[in-house]
Amino acid sequence: MSKKDLALPKYQMVKDYVLSQIENQEFTMDHRIPSESEFSKLLDVSSITVRKALSELVNEGVIYRVRGKGSFVASQAAVSEKTSNLVAFVISGVDLYDSSYMQIMRGIQSFLGKHGCKLIVEFVENDFEQERELVLGLIQTELRGLLIYSSDPDAAKSYLGEIRSKSIPFVMLDRSPSGYPVNVVTCNNHDGAYEAVEYLIKQGHRKIGFAAYDYHLSPEVDRYNGYCNAMSNSSVPIQDSFLFLDKKLDYVALARLVQNGELTALFCANDKRALEALEQLTALGIRIPDQLSLMGFDDFESAKFAKVALSTVKQYFDVLGYESADLLFRITEGSSYGNKKVMLPTSLVIRDSIKPVQG
The missing domain is CATH 3.40.50.2300 (Response regulator)
Structure with a gap:
């Protein structure tokens, strides 16, 4: 390894290695490249370093990911074909007339619109079995990820394992199951x-x-x-x-x-x-x-x-939607590691329903 190589950031060394292998046609189009753990051993770097390098290569259109299978060499056209631009938002057990849920969707749309993605919204009214069936049906389709506002997060454990088994990124909004680590965005x-x-x-x-x-x-x-x-x-x-x-x-x-x-x-x-x-x-x-x-x-x-x-x-609520979509994207792009609990600030609004105690 040259002194020049030593001066490079480690993740750049990983990127350069992948690019050189593609240039030398050691890795050809649609060729599966080594996994994170394989790269870690091969190049003697941490898995986080490899993840950062691969995430940048995905963003640059050099490679694409297939859920549950790994990373592959791709042209720009192949990336657009193989990466879904659909995000599903499941809202369950809510009063649909209240504008707060429209604010959440507006926040999600605001983020997705900047990234060329489309939003599918599915409402379920106070029926957990319907929620479960809906989610299990959605994960059979090509999705970039899933946003979930569940009526019963503890019962949702019954389908969260299915989502994970298919390596589909998901983020829960507002509430989360007890004793079960998930990515969630909520207020403080x-x-x-x-x-x-x-x-x-x-x-x-x-x-x-x-x-x-x-x-x-x-x-x-x-x-x-x-x-x-x-x-x-x-x-x-x-x-x-x-x-x-x-x-x-x-x-x-x-x-x-x-x-x-x-x-x-x-x-x-x-x-x-x-x-x-x-x-x-x-x-x-x-x-x-x-x-x-x-x-x-x-x-x-x-x-x-x-x-x-x-x-x-x-x-x-609009920030809740925006930050949930943002976290989902960071997960899909590999720039978010481990389960995140994002807590958003609140503020006190004083109107007419409070009066000081007299005397």
């Missing part, structure tokens, strides 16, 4: 909830409740933990009667707590629950925010137009 649920509850405490509230909506989902667990930590770190006790973790909330019992002065504020795990609470409690004669301060999470479009404009934690 814990810290967003912490900031919201901390704000309520600074407004003089000490009797603060928590109301879940789908407590089995990871974002709501993170938001609950943010609520608990904010209360604990301010030495504010949490009573069991303050916690409403079931899907069906007993509003009569909740109203009784408010009327008796036992509860002055309620942090809801999402805007759906907060807006429902606003309607139900108002119907029971509770005045918001005079008797109860109310905080949501998400900042749905409808939150600002409620009969009492809702204070909430804003997450940026």
